[in-house]
Amino acid sequence: SQTIHQWPATLVQPVGSPLSLECTVEGTSNPNLYWYRQAAGRGLQLLFYSVGIGQISSEVPQNLSASRPQDRQFILSSKKLLLSDSGFYLCAWITRPIGGYTFGSGTRLTVV
Amino acid sequence: RKEVEQDPGPFNVPEGATVAFNCTYSNSASQSFFWYRQDCRKEPKLLMSVYSSGNEDGRFTAQLNRASQYISLLIRDSKLSDSATYLCVVNTVGGSQGNLIFGKGTKLSVKP
Numbered sequence: 001s002q003t004i005h006q007w008p009a010t011l012v013q014p015v016g017s018p019l020s021l022e023c024t025v026e027g028t029s030n031p032n033l034y035w036y037r038q039a040a041g042r043g044l045q046l047l048f049y050s051v052g053i054g055q056i057s058s059e060v061p062q063n064l065s066a067s068r069p070q071d072r073q074f075i076l077s078s079k080k081l082l083l084s085d086s087g088f089y090l091c092a093w094i095t096r097p098i099g100g101y102t103f104g105s106g107t108r109l110t111v112v
Numbered sequence: 113r114k115e116v117e118q119d120p121g122p123f124n125v126p127e128g129a130t131v132a133f134n135c136t137y138s139n140s141a142s143q144s145f146f147w148y149r150q151d152c153r154k155e156p157k158l159l160m161s162v163y164s165s166g167n168e169d170g171r172f173t174a175q176l177n178r179a180s181q182y183i184s185l186l187i188r189d190s191k192l193s194d195s196a197t198y199l200c201v202v203n204t205v206g207g208s209q210g211n212l213i214f215g216k217g218t219k220l221s222v223k224p
Binding site for chain 2: 032034042043044088090094095100101102103104105106108
């Protein structure tokens with residue numbers, strides 16, 4: 001079966017510290033993968049998407065970066081976190097043939 | 113005009129009530145439409161796709177009006193467990209946001 005894994009579930013990090021969030025999918029190959037952020041009380045904001053290994057498209061200029069070192073692995077990183085990076089980070093992949101997204105369970109990041 | 117607009121609510125209804133949400137989208141080239149449900153502090157989950165002819169899944173009915181560019185979701189016989197935020201989602205081929213655009217959601221609270 002097709003599943004998506006995301007970790008950690010919760011993270012508290014100090015301002016200026018690095019960040020690495022990992023997302024992996026199983027049961028599919030060459031998926032389109034996405035990173036979204038949802039700030040408190042706000043909608044989903046697309047951060048990055050990837051259509052293949054090493055291919056990253058950035059939607060919003062920011063303090064974050066993404067990488068796709070393997071077909072089913074998508075990583076979100078930051079060298080120095082800001083307070084404004086706090087939020088709920090969600091990884092997703094497109095479920096075919098329907099075309100909707102399946103989301104991972106998310107990482108709730110609080111920068112203090 | 114925002115790409116996908118929803119009334120944020122909250123909609124406070126008693127158990128057993130019928131409630132309807134509307135959503136408008138700006139891009140007439142949009143091709144696929146979805147309703148997602150998001151529980152508090154959880155990831156969004158696909159509730160149902162929306163087809164041109166309208167579709168029903170138990171107590172839930174989704175309709176699409178391409179001419180007016182709106183999508184609706186009707187919930188009959190509301191249950192306490194229906195309390196959540198409902199996200200309208202539009203898939204636009206060639207769109208810059210990785211092809212899926214999310215509304216900010218409509219919050220539903222079903223009371224006993």
